[in-house]
Amino acid sequence: MSTNHSKKPSKSDRTRGQILDAARDLFAEHGYDGASIRDVGTRASIDPAMVIRYFRSKDELFARAALVDLQLPALRVIDPATVGETLIRRFLEVWEGPASGPGMAILLRSAASNEFAAEKMREIFADQVRPVVAAVGDLADAGRRAGLISSQLLGLAMCRYVLRLPPVVALSHDEIIRNVGPALQRYATGEDTA
Amino acid sequence: MSTNHSKKPSKSDRTRGQILDAARDLFAEHGYDGASIRDVGTRASIDPAMVIRYFRSKDELFARAALVDLQLPALRVIDPATVGETLIRRFLEVWEGPASGPGMAILLRSAASNEFAAEKMREIFADQVRPVVAAVGDLADAGRRAGLISSQLLGLAMCRYVLRLPPVVALSHDEIIRNVGPALQRYATGEDTA
DNA sequence: GATAAAAGTCACCAATCGTTGACAAACGGA
DNA sequence: TCCGTTTGTCAACGATTGGTGACTTTTATC
The missing domain is CATH 1.10.10.60 (Homeodomain-like)
Known part of the structure; x- marks a missing residue:
């Protein structure tokens, strides 16, 4: 030793x-x-x-x-008007930046049949998207809004890194930000409750 | 025999x-x-x-x-104004209806490490969301739009049936339709190309 | 009730898995 | 150079896997 x-x-x-x-x-x-x-x-x-x-x-x-991965320093201030874009930007940087390597794929591939990986995955979203979402609306439904955002983020990662669905793999960062950003924005600010 | x-x-x-x-x-x-x-x-x-x-x-x-599953009869006419809602409605019915049983979970849990399941999953989206999307816009970027929609649908299923993220599990069908529907609508009609 | 086919049981094979311990080589300070 | 520690190799273990074939029991028909 x-x-x-x-x-x-x-x-x-x-x-x-x-x-x-x-x-x-x-x-x-x-x-x-x-x-x-x-x-x-x-x-x-x-x-x-x-x-x-x-x-x-x-x-x-x-x-x-x-446990390579994935944690830019927590954002100090969050502009409610651009929280969607901010989120997708952050995650793209982490997922495809050099720091995390294939870290996201590791968890995604194993989460389906390995409880440790699944729990780690839940933690990521609980620790990284919930707080951001909670900061831009009433805390009452922060969980629901964070859940919706997580579903879109996880689905994107799944299609891009695991399933390798061709049109999703082909998307550039700009295209993703331009398309997914507004969707996340909608979820984050929660304009439904009809 | x-x-x-x-x-x-x-x-x-x-x-x-x-x-x-x-x-x-x-x-x-x-x-x-x-x-x-x-x-x-x-x-x-x-x-x-x-x-x-x-x-x-x-x-x-x-x-x-x-191969239990999942294929409502192809919709004859698609109203471009409600295609997002139509899609999420359809998939919720198939996923949680009695016909398919745990069919979606079977594929989701295995797609990450079993190529057969992964291919089946790709087929589902290629056969079921691409045609619908292609019918409500120019065919040029139908693949991209279908890919975005697939990512949201797959992420939702993953969070709800595999990862079992509590706030996503708790969502009612109405809540899902009200929230995810408009997001899919945006993807389907493709209002970006800025 | 005899008899052939269908339905079900049992023991086992070869391969692979995670893991272990005994042992050989390389290295570094005295 | 000697010697102890580190670094590495090798063979094997018990368990589990998908799959096979010989065997017995049930079932149905005549």
Whole structure:
């Protein structure tokens, strides 16, 4: 045990990184069940036993692989007139920016059959869209409005990164912002209650 | 082999039905990988070997279990002014009506890691929302508009049936129609191209 | 009631899974 | 150079998977 405080680029950290990268790619492509520890080992050019030695179990490896991501600093002020556009902009940056890598695909592919991933996914929306939505309307129906927004965001990510529906993959960032932004805006300000 | 033309409630058909029902429930709850043939047998109170005898393989069983569904007769005339509401109405009926059972959940849970399910899902949207959308605007960007609509519909189903996001589960049909309808309408008529 | 087909049971195979422990090689400080 | 720690390899475990085939029981027809 090296405890390894502060900095030490010590040999093993590189291997650890390689394993994590391999795991991220495979989890993103095949989901939790579809990616075996042996596959991860092969992809990282290392014995499968090492995968377990570095991370203690497959679940722990998945947990590490899935917490890359996704959290721009909370916005200080939210302009109620542009909250929809702000939201879709933020998420696109996080999902396709270099920081999170395939992080979103990892969760999406596994959420359907892995409770840990599903819970993580619920947390993301609870922590990242609910507060924003709550800041631009009465708190009473903030949950409902946040739910509607989450459904659109998750559906977009699902079509684009998992199902790979061609016309959705083909959309540019600008097109997405121009089209989805107003829809989210409508949900956020909640102009129904007819 | 009984070929069994026309009607014969012959003993075996009942078992066949029980197996299919059990398979549908388990696939809907745990996805393709998560539901084993042994589980299906146990749930149907029958030996796992029988599951294979009735359906030749797990893939074939899944294929049977997944083709319950979902196809109201194609609408003859589509009123461009209410196409959004029409679409969300239709899908809610199919998804939660008695005919399809847990059919949508089966596909949703498996689409992430099973290519057959993913393809089936793409077909559904290609066959059911594209034509409708194409009928109410220029065909040039019908794919894009249909893609946006699909993303919202799929996200709604995902949040409601798989992720079970509480505020989305709590939505009534009327609330969904009132909120999602206009969003789909906007996508369908495509008022952007700024 | 005999008999053939249908319906159901049981034991088992080969493959794959996550995980473990015993052991060999590489490395670094003394 | 010696030696202990780190890094890695290898073979194997028990469990579970989809699938098979030999077998027995039920059912229906004559």
